[in-house]
Amino acid sequence: MRISTAMMAHSVQTYLGRATENMFKIQEQAASGLRINRPSDDPTGAQYAAVLRSAQAEVVQYQRNAEEGTQFLKTTDAALAGIVDMVRSARDSALAGAGNGASREARSALASNIEQISNAIARVANSDEAGRFIFGGFKTVAPPFAVNAGAVPPVIYSGDSGIMMFQIGRASNVAVNLPGDQVFNMNGEANPAMPDLFSTLNDLKTALLAGDDAAINTATTQLDDHLARLISMRGEVGSRQQGMELAVNQLSAVEFSLKASLSKTEDADLVKVMIDLQQQQNTYQATVNVAAILSRPGLWARLG
Amino acid sequence: MSTFTGIITALSSLQAHMQAMDTAGHNVANVNTLGYRRQEVRFSARGAYPSAGSAQGSMAELIGNGVTIDSIRRAQDEFLNLHFNSTGGELSRWTTAQNALKEIESIMAPGPGFDLGATMDKFWDAWQFLSTNPEDMSARSALRANGIAVASSFRDLVQRLRWSASNIDSTIENTVEEINRATSQIAGLNRDISLALGEGRQPNDLLDQRDVLFQRIAEITGATLITPAGGQPILNLNGKALVQGNLALELTAEPGASGYMEVKWADDGSAVVMQGGELAGKFQVRDQMIPQYLSQLDDMAATLVSQVNALHEQGFGLDNQTDLDFFTPGTNAANIAVDDAILNDVRAIATAAAADSPGDGSMALAIAALRTQPVMAGGTSINQAWQYLYGSVGNDVKVAEDYINSAQLIHDQLSSRQQSISGVSLDEEMAQMVQYQHAYDAAARVLTVADEMLGTIIEQMGVH
Numbered sequence: 001m002r003i004s005t006a007m008m009a010h011s012v013q014t015y016l017g018r019a020t021e022n023m024f025k026i027q028e029q030a031a032s033g034l035r036i037n038r039p040s041d042d043p044t045g046a047q048y049a050a051v052l053r054s055a056q057a058e059v060v061q062y063q064r065n066a067e068e069g070t071q072f073l074k075t076t077d078a079a080l081a082g083i084v085d086m087v088r089s090a091r092d093s094a095l096a097g098a099g100n101g102a103s104r105e106a107r108s109a110l111a112s113n114i115e116q117i118s119n120a121i122a123r124v125a126n127s128d129e130a131g132r133f134i135f136g137g138f139k140t141v142a143p144p145f146a147v148n149a150g151a152v153p154p155v156i157y158s159g160d161s162g163i164m165m166f167q168i169g170r171a172s173n174v175a176v177n178l179p180g181d182q183v184f185n186m187n188g189e190a191n192p193a194m195p196d197l198f199s200t201l202n203d204l205k206t207a208l209l210a211g212d213d214a215a216i217n218t219a220t221t222q223l224d225d226h227l228a229r230l231i232s233m234r235g236e237v238g239s240r241q242q243g244m245e246l247a248v249n250q251l252s253a254v255e256f257s258l259k260a261s262l263s264k265t266e267d268a269d270l271v272k273v274m275i276d277l278q279q280q281q282n283t284y285q286a287t288v289n290v291a292a293i294l295s296r297p298g299l300w301a302r303l304g
Numbered sequence: 305m306s307t308f309t310g311i312i313t314a315l316s317s318l319q320a321h322m323q324a325m326d327t328a329g330h331n332v333a334n335v336n337t338l339g340y341r342r343q344e345v346r347f348s349a350r351g352a353y354p355s356a357g358s359a360q361g362s363m364a365e366l367i368g369n370g371v372t373i374d375s376i377r378r379a380q381d382e383f384l385n386l387h388f389n390s391t392g393g394e395l396s397r398w399t400t401a402q403n404a405l406k407e408i409e410s411i412m413a414p415g416p417g418f419d420l421g422a423t424m425d426k427f428w429d430a431w432q433f434l435s436t437n438p439e440d441m442s443a444r445s446a447l448r449a450n451g452i453a454v455a456s457s458f459r460d461l462v463q464r465l466r467w468s469a470s471n472i473d474s475t476i477e478n479t480v481e482e483i484n485r486a487t488s489q490i491a492g493l494n495r496d497i498s499l500a501l502g503e504g505r506q507p508n509d510l511l512d513q514r515d516v517l518f519q520r521i522a523e524i525t526g527a528t529l530i531t532p533a534g535g536q537p538i539l540n541l542n543g544k545a546l547v548q549g550n551l552a553l554e555l556t557a558e559p560g561a562s563g564y565m566e567v568k569w570a571d572d573g574s575a576v577v578m579q580g581g582e583l584a585g586k587f588q589v590r591d592q593m594i595p596q597y598l599s600q601l602d603d604m605a606a607t608l609v610s611q612v613n614a615l616h617e618q619g620f621g622l623d624n625q626t627d628l629d630f631f632t633p634g635t636n637a638a639n640i641a642v643d644d645a646i647l648n649d650v651r652a653i654a655t656a657a658a659a660d661s662p663g664d665g666s667m668a669l670a671i672a673a674l675r676t677q678p679v680m681a682g683g684t685s686i687n688q689a690w691q692y693l694y695g696s697v698g699n700d701v702k703v704a705e706d707y708i709n710s711a712q713l714i715h716d717q718l719s720s721r722q723q724s725i726s727g728v729s730l731d732e733e734m735a736q737m738v739q740y741q742h743a744y745d746a747a748a749r750v751l752t753v754a755d756e757m758l759g760t761i762i763e764q765m766g767v768h
Contacts, residue, residue: 004342004727005335007720014716039413039698040406040705046413047695050421054687057425058675061432068436132439132663138656140663141439162664166436170676173669266416299731300332303738 005298012291019284026277029268036266045265052262059258062168063251069166069176070244073237075129076178080234082124083183087227090117090201094220097208104211111208118201122147122155125180135180138162144180155198157186168247174240178233190229197226309369310754316370317747320347321740323373328737331728339516341380341726343508348374378508380726385515386529388718389522393580395711396523400585402704404472405593405697411464412597412697421690423457426450428687431672434655435665439622444650451630451642458605458637465594465601469564472590476565479583480557483524486517487539487552493517494536495550521546526580542577544569564590593700598637600693604686605637611679611686612671619654619667626659628652630671 028037039046090113096102097110125135126143136144136159144159159180165173181189184197195203200222207215306312324345334340350369413419430447437443493514500507518539521527527541539547546553553571560566567576567583578584609631616630629643630653645652656664680689 002724003729004723005730006727007723010719010723034416038409038701039694040409040701041698043695043698043702046698047691049416050419050691050694051688053416054421054425054691057422057429061429065432065436132437136663138658138661138664160661162661164436164663165666165669167432167669167672177663299734303734 008294012294015287016284016291019280019287023277023280023284026273026280030270030273030277033268033270034266035268049262049266052258052265056255056258056262058170059251059255063248063255065166066168066244066248066251069168069174070241070248072129072134072164072176073241073244075127076134076176077234077237077241079124079127079134080178080183080230080237083121084227084230084234086117086121086124087197087223087230090114090204091220091223091227093117094204094208094216094223098213098216098220102211107208107211111205114201114205114208118154118198118205119147121201122198125155125184133159134177135159135183137177137179137181138164152202153196153199154202155196157181157184157196161189168244168251172247174243174247176240178237183230183233185226185229191225194222194225200226307758309367310757311751313368313370314747314751314754316350316372318744318751320371320373321744321747324740325737325744327376328733328740332730332733335728335730337512339512339519340728341378341508341512341515342728344377344379346374346377347371376506376508378506378511378726381722382531384718384722384725385518388715388722389519390526390528390580391711391715391718392519393522393526395708395715396582397526397580397585397588398704398707398711400582401589402701402708404468404586404589405701405704408465408468408589408594408597409697409701411461411468413694419690419694420454420457420461421687421694423450423453424687424690425675427454428672428675431668434653435668435672438655438665438668439662441650444622444653447653448642448646448650451646454608455631455640455642458601458640461601462598462638465598469590469594472586473564476567476583476586477557479524480555480567483521484552484554486521487547487554490514490517490521490539490547491550491552494547498536498549522581524581525576525578525583542579562591597693597697600689601637603680604689604693605635605640607680607689608686609633609635609640611674615667615671615674616654618657620656620659620661621654622651622662623649624659625652626654628654630654 029035036042036046036049093110093113097107102110122145125145127134132140133142133144134140136142139159139162142158144157146156146158148154148156157180161179161181162177163175163179164177166176167173179189181187183190185191185194186196188194188196194200200219203215204219204223206212207219324347327343327345331342348371350372352368416422427447427450430443430450434440434443434447493510497507497510497514500510518529518537521539525541525546527539527546529537530540531537536549538545544553545551553569555576556568556570557565558568567578568574569576578587610633613629613631613633617627620626621628625645628645630646632639632641632643635641653668655666655668656662657666658664674685675687676685678685678688680686682689684692
């Protein structure tokens with residue numbers, strides 16, 4: 001094929017340009033560590049990476065929710081533990097005050113003890129987790145239990161029956177709280193046939209002061225009922241905590257696998273990049289050398 | 305045979321070879337001229353004169369009278385030129401489109417984690433966090449901030465895409481002016497070329513200039529050449545003769561119904577449909593692709609607004625307000641904004657399903673769930689619609705790149721072949737100049753000898 005002068009110059013330009021362009025592309029991969037630096041580098045890969053990123057964000061948020069929920073459940077559990085102990089102690093006092101063995105002074109002391117216990121339970125009932133009252137249902141900004149000293153009912157509940165749901169998975173919403181009316185049977189919410197815990201304790205106190213054995217026994221039976229409910233609720237919280245822990249572990253595993261997929265999709269294989277870069281540099285050098293030879297003057301420099 | 309035949313023969317060689325030298329010199333001078341086709345000199349022997357007065361024998365007529373230049377031929381291939389122009393038009397079209405698309409790609413995808421998808425993810429995350437802490441003022445403020453970020457991301461994208469389109473637009477007028485200048489130049493060249501051809505002369509350089517202009521017009525508009533038998537080539541655009549003979553039709557650029565520039569024929573105001581070239585590429589991006597991206601963004605924004613609002617209106621804020629919109633209703637990607645009620649007071653953000661339930665985050669949870677729900681018209685989620693748009697912009701750039709690569713390959717091959725046929729090779733011209741110089745020297749020698757021989761007759765014969 002006949003080669004014109006311009007063709008030689010043009011081919012030098014073209015091949016040098018191509019070699020430089022290839023080197024540039026590889027340099028970019030090496031510098032950014034990414035195989036995909038813009039969607040056009042690999043449109044399907046880029047789209048997949050965007051999907052993975054979004055999924056990652058979702059999972060991380062679920063993890064945060066699960067951690068918060070766990071904290072909430074822990075606080076609830078600790079509160080319930082305290083309440084259970086105090087109810088047991090009240091029951092002991094009731095037993096001690098029943099029957100003919102107790103003197104008037106002793107029963108008076110026991111009654112006073114019951115009152116202390118009731119107030120203490122009311123304080124625990126107003127526990128908060130980072131400023132949110134845990135036993136108020138949805139009414140979390142004000143203390144849900146108000147002690148009404150000397151009156152009936154002895155403690156008024158101003159919360160509601162709201163259940164707070166936390167999302168820890170695309171299709172898993174879990175309840176994290178126990179509304180106070182369920183826990184203490186306020187307004188007969190848990191068991192319409194029975195009074196609330198504070199009324200029971202108040203009745204017990206009155207019965208002890210009056211020395212009314214029958215009333216003491218009724219109150220004691222009610223306390224057993226409350227106790228059973230409280231213990232079962234504690235169990236419920238315990239199993240929710242277990243569920244949360246399982247969810248957290250699973251979310252961790254999912255997050256890890258998403259990270260791995262994302263890396264596989266968009267990260268550059270640095271070893272391969274380095275080798276490619278070396279190759280391209282060699283090609284570039286060879287092209288430059290050939291270009292130098294082609295650019296030497298031809299016949300016109302030799303004649304005349 | 306005349307007395308001076310020898311001298312005349314030598315003279316013809318001197319003249320012809322001097323002309324050939326000039327042509328070679330012309331080629332060498334134009335080795336880097338764009339569109340220059342090298343010129344080859346065609347020698348032919350001059351026929352023998354019939355001998356004066358002598359018998360019609362066999363010898364006299366066989367002595368020739370030297371050399372003449374038959375023609376100075378332009379080395380080129382018409383068909384190759386046509387093919388080159390059309391691939392040039394294709395290459396130009398896709399290169400223009402890809403440049404514009406790459407700019408759009410960098411607008412849509414500034415980097416992983418900085419695109420609209422990432423901003424939307426943060427928005428959904430903020431709703432999630434709010435659902436677990438609905439009374440928390442800082443969680444509410446964070447949500448409002450993320451809402452503002454999503455809205456301004458949408459508006460920003462729209463603005464930048466529109467700006468890209470108007471950038472393309474601003475170049476149309478200049479391009480049309482360039483076309484008009486070139487076509488009137490071609491018309492002038494056509495006139496000069498026909499005149500010269502009519503006189504039997506070969507206007508090689510004019511032909512070269514015209515070819516360069518044809519090439520440029522093909523690159524800009526994808527116009528094609530039609531050469532009727534025995535006539536001048538007609539430059540054909542969209543079925544109409546852009547240049548025919550001395551007549552060049554003008555094009556104008558006028559704002560059309562869309563507000564963007566349209567190219568029309570100046571004589572009847574009808575629109576020109578570009579078949580290829582830079583303008584076709586520009587129109588493709590400005591009139592098809594950008595509006596497509598904008599409409600997808602509008603769909604996403606409008607769906608986001610209506611879906612979030614539909615849930616938000618049912619919910620109650622910390623201040624027990626209900627029936628409020630989170631985003632200004634009825635907006636799309638160009639004007640989406642967080643509603644004033646929310647901007648003024650974050651307590652108005654509806655998180656609860658009923659009044660007086662500060663700890664109830666169920667409405668916030670429902671809104672957060674929109675992240676994965678198939679609420680778009682196509683049955684995908686809003687996030688998925690974004691991911692699809694993201695991928696398709698990359699795809700559009702890649703497709704343009706692939707077209708460019710294949711068009712470039714063909715174009716380069718054709719260019720090589722054109723150069724091979726028409727390009728000047730300095731080595732070749734040098735070698736030929738040596739040839740011509742030798743012939744010139746030899747002719748001068750012949751002239752000297754003929755002169756000496758005549759001298760013998762004139763000065764020495766019959767002198768006393």
